[in-house]
Amino acid sequence: MSIEQQIEELRAELSWCDDAAERRQIEAELRAAERRWKRHNRVQREAEKAGWQ
Secondary structure, three states: OOHHHHHHHHHHHHHHOOOHHHHHHHHHHHHHHHHHHHHHHHHHHHHHHHHHO
16 A cells, blocks of 8 residues: 555544544554655655756
């Protein structure tokens, strides 16, 4: 599963979840997935820049 798919699924789960403890867990997983996505994009941009120079 791609990071984008994981983020979409976590957001969908969060939209219908009404259990406070479960919401906190999903929110934590979502934040972690978003950090991975940002890191992935940053690494990809840096690799592209290195290839152009």
